[in-house]
Structures are given as structure tokens and as C-alpha cells.
Amino acid sequence: xxxxxxxxxxxxxxxAQRNICLESEIDRSMDSFGFRTMLHQCGIHKQKGYPTIxxxxxxxLLPFVKKYMTxxxxxxxxxxxxxxxxxxxxxxxxxxxxxxxKLIYLFLSRIITRLxxxxxxxxxxxxxxxxxxxxxxxxxxxxxxxxxxxxRSILGYQCLQLGYHDGINFYPVDMAVHTSKNRTNQDLKQxxxxxxxxxxxKEVFEKKTDVLLEMLExxxxxxxxxxxxxFDSWFSHxxxxxxxxxxxxxxxxxxxxxxxxxxxxxHGYTLKQLWTQVAKxxxxxxxxxxxxxxxxxxxxxxxxxxxxxxxxxxxxQWHPFLCTDLELEPxxxxxxxxxxxxxxxxxxxAKQMLYLGKEQSETFDAVIACYSLVxxxxxxxxxxxxxxxxxxxLGPLFQEMVETHLQMFYMAKVWDKVKALMFVSSPxxxxxxxxxxxxxxxDILENIxxxxxxxxxxxx
Numbered sequence: 001x002x003x004x005x006x007x008x009x010x011x012x013x014x015x016a017q018r019n020i021c022l023e024s025e026i027d028r029s030m031d032s033f034g035f036r037t038m039l040h041q042c043g044i045h046k047q048k049g050y051p052t053i054x055x056x057x058x059x060x061l062l063p064f065v066k067k068y069m070t071x072x073x074x075x076x077x078x079x080x081x082x083x084x085x086x087x088x089x090x091x092x093x094x095x096x097x098x099x100x101x102k103l104i105y106l107f108l109s110r111i112i113t114r115l116x117x118x119x120x121x122x123x124x125x126x127x128x129x130x131x132x133x134x135x136x137x138x139x140x141x142x143x144x145x146x147x148x149x150x151x152r153s154i155l156g157y158q159c160l161q162l163g164y165h166d167g168i169n170f171y172p173v174d175m176a177v178h179t180s181k182n183r184t185n186q187d188l189k190q191x192x193x194x195x196x197x198x199x200x201x202k203e204v205f206e207k208k209t210d211v212l213l214e215m216l217e218x219x220x221x222x223x224x225x226x227x228x229x230x231f232d233s234w235f236s237h238x239x240x241x242x243x244x245x246x247x248x249x250x251x252x253x254x255x256x257x258x259x260x261x262x263x264x265x266x267h268g269y270t271l272k273q274l275w276t277q278v279a280k281x282x283x284x285x286x287x288x289x290x291x292x293x294x295x296x297x298x299x300x301x302x303x304x305x306x307x308x309x310x311x312x313x314x315x316x317q318w319h320p321f322l323c324t325d326l327e328l329e330p331x332x333x334x335x336x337x338x339x340x341x342x343x344x345x346x347x348x349x350a351k352q353m354l355y356l357g358k359e360q361s362e363t364f365d366a367v368i369a370c371y372s373l374v375x376x377x378x379x380x381x382x383x384x385x386x387x388x389x390x391x392x393x394l395g396p397l398f399q400e401m402v403e404t405h406l407q408m409f410y411m412a413k414v415w416d417k418v419k420a421l422m423f424v425s426s427p428x429x430x431x432x433x434x435x436x437x438x439x440x441x442x443d444i445l446e447n448i449x450x451x452x453x454x455x456x457x458x459x460x
Contacts, residue, residue, distance in 0.1 A: 096197025132357035
């Protein structure tokens with residue numbers, strides 16, 4: 001019998017040649033965006049071992065096949081793609097030199113360039129934070145934060161998120177972790193202070209308002225245009241609004257009823273005084289909306305001229321909003337601010353579908369890496385939606401892709417067992433068949449399977 005050679009169409013050889021297990025929408029998208037080049041630009045590479053592009057792809061794929069990280073070195077379907085051990089993946093996540101932030105910005109910039117012809121007035125940036133609960137008290141920089149929804153302190157990471165909205169889709173842009181003084185573990189990993197990991201650690205001790213301004217400056221430097229930055233009342237400080245405007249972005253936000261004085265017609269008023277003494281008498285029903293409102297031109301010491309929009313239900317409830325554009329109509333201000341809800345949808349989808357907050361490593365570098373992987377997954381999903389012209393939520397697309405990937409994995413797994421059985425039984429069932437003819441039959445069958453995999457992924 002002739003020496004056995006790898007089959008020309010074997011799934012194992014397809015894996016080896018393409019460095020990726022299956023032809024999928026995510027696979028093609030990553031390849032078309034040049035992820036290998038972007039990884040190299042961000043210092044995400046290794047001197048030896050399995051290429052980082054394979055490791056990254058497999059970790060991105062996990063939610064779509066309903067697997068967790070342990071499956072990467074225990075499940076046969078993953079080990080056939082990359083027979084790496086547990087340490088390979090943890091070293092990848094715990095690498096402090098990788099610049100995950102730059103990778104997200106480069107990827108987003110390429111998506112925006114490829115997809116969009118959007119007017120500036122439709123582009124906005126959105127800022128908000130979310131809490132990722134944790135149970136491990138020894139996790140690096142984990143701390144207690146007050147959860148306003150549960151009305152109690154929660155152990156975890158508080159993450160500040162910046163997003164971009166083009167009028168249709170939301171795109172995650174940047175994130176930063178904030179820690180409180182009430183930390184259960186005071187130890188910090190000792191690493192080179194020149195690395196990206198150390199810079200991210202220093203960032204957690206800064207004020208969230210300062211971190212947000214740093215995010216806006218980075219977005220501006222990467223060429224991300226937006227007409228306004230949207231955020232809630234927590235960030236509505238005169239100094240922050242002024243600096244955001246100086247960077248190049250307008251601001252629309254909700255205001256908190258504090259002691260800040262707003263200058264109106266030469267006199268200083270708090271928001272409550274401005275409402276009761278001036279605005280309440282001037283409210284009118286806004287066209288197309290079931291609320292009453294009035295806009296007043298006022299000024300702040302640092303920001304200068306702004307307009308404050310008071311909105312009321314016509315009874316006792318009233319809410320103030322700020323806009324740095326003096327010409328914008330009240331209904332337009334509310335329409336812009338309503339788009340802030342898209343970041344809440346991102347948090348929900350990311351936690352329920354894309355494993356946000358599910359990392360189990362104790363190092364802070366892994367927290368940053370896993371959150372960045374979630375953002376990459378989300379950007380890929382949004383890109384696939386936009387490329388196919390769909391304007392629906394990510395949920396249905398995610399479920400469809402999960403089913404598609406599971407079909408492909410099961411098909412490959414079944415074929416491996418059938419092929420192994422054919423090799424074992426061929427001397428008994430077909431003792432006279434020529435080995436070359438037998439291998440040619442295997443090639444034909446595998447060719448049919450590969451075509452079916454292509455059809456399966458093409459339905460997306």
C-alpha cells in the first residue's frame with residue numbers, strides 16, 4: 001500500500017491552509033479588514049507559537065458556538081483548528097504590551113470609511129457607564145460600586161463606555177475601567193511602566209470626567225466626526241462641557257438640579273429658580289410630541305452661551321436639557337438625546353450575547369482584553385448587518401449566526417467520524433479497492449461537504 005498522504009480536500013488541510021476553521025461571515029470580514037496588519041500595528045503579536053490571528057479568531061467565535069473559554073483546549077472542534085493548550089490563551093489575555101484600544105480605533109475607522117456616507121448632523125458620540133459584577137475578591141483592581149438599580153453596593157468593575165451612532169447603528173469606540181477606594185485587593189501586578197497595561201492601570205484612578213475628555217480627544221485625533229456628544233446628568237459639568245466644545249464636539253445632555261448658576265438676562269438662576277420664575281410660564285406643547293417645553297438662551301461661566309430646554313408633562317414633572325447649538329429646535333434636541341438609549345441596548349446585547357463581564361481571570365490585563373473582544377464582536381455584527389442592508393437589532397442576527405456556526409461544527413464533527421470509520425472498515429468492506437481510488441472517493445465526498453458549508457454561510 002502506498003504511503004498515506006494528506007487528502008487534498010480534507011477539512012484538516014483546509015484549516016491548516018487558511019488558519020481558520022470554516023468559511024464564515026466573521027472569517028471573511030476579518031480577512032477583508034486586514035486584521036493581521038492591524039494586529040501588527042497594535043503590537044499584538046508573538047515571537048513563536050500559534051499566530052495571534054488564530055487565537056483572536058477562536059476567542060471571537062466563542063459566543064457564536066455557545067462555548068466558553070475552556071472549550072478552546074477541551075473541545076475537539078476547537079483543537080482541530082488550533083491544538084493549543086490553556087496557557088496559550090491565558091498568556092494571550094494577560095499580555096500587558098498589547099494595545100487593544102488602538103486596535104478598536106483602527107477597526108472602527110475602517111468600518112466607518114467603508115460603510116458611511118452620513119451627514120455630520122446625523123453623527124453623535126454617546127457616553128455612559130455600566131457595572132460588571134464580580135465574585136472574585138482577589139481580582140486585580142476590583143472594588144465596590146453603588147448600583148442605583150439595586151440600591152446597594154456591588155463588587156465589580158465600573159466601565160465607562162464611549163460609542164458612536166450614525167443615525168442607524170451604534171458602534172462601540174472606547175472604554176475605560178474605574179475603581180473606587182473600597183477595593184478588596186490592593187495589590188497591583190508589577191509590570192514595565194512603559195507598557196499599555198500600566199497606562200490602563202493608571203487610568204482607573206483618574207476621575208471619570210477626565211477620562212471621558214481623554215476619550216473625546218482620542219476620537220477626534222482618530223478622525224471620528226460627530227455633531228454632538230450625548231451623556232446624562234452625571235457628566236453635566238460646566239468645565240467638561242466647555243472642554244468638549246473646545247475639542248470640536250457640541251454637547252447635548254441632561255442637567256442635574258444643583259446649585260450651578262445660569263445667567264439669564266443679566267441675572268443668575270439655579271435650574272429650579274429658572275423653571276419656577278421664568279420657564280414654567282412659557283411652556284408650549286411641542287409639535288409631534290406629548291410634552292410641553294420651552295428653550296431659554298442662557299450662559300455658563302466657562303462654556304458661554306447655551307440653550308437650556310425645559311420639558312414638562314404639563315403637571316408637576318419637569319426635566320432640563322442643555323444644548324450648545326443655539327439654533328437647534330426643542331424637538332430636535334429631544335430627538336438627539338433619545339438616541340442615547342442605543343448605548344443601553346449595547347450593554348444589554350453585550351452582556352446577554354457576547355459574554356461581557358464573563359471573564360474569569362484575576363489579572364486586569366485580561367479584563368481589558370475580554371472587554372475589547374466583546375467590542376470587536378459587536379463591531380463585526382454591526383458591519384455584517386450594515387453590509388447586507390439590514391436595519392434590525394443584533395439579536396436575530398446573532399441567533400442566526402449561532403445556528404449557522406453550530407451546523408458547520410456538527411457537520412465537520414460527523415464527517416470526521418464517518419471518515420475514520422471508512423478508513424478502518426475499507427480493508428474489510430472493500431478489500432480489492434485501489435488505495436488511490438479510495439482516496440479519490442474521500443476527496444469527492446469532502447468536496448461536497450465543503451460546498452455545503454459555503455452554501456450554509458452564504459445564507460447570511
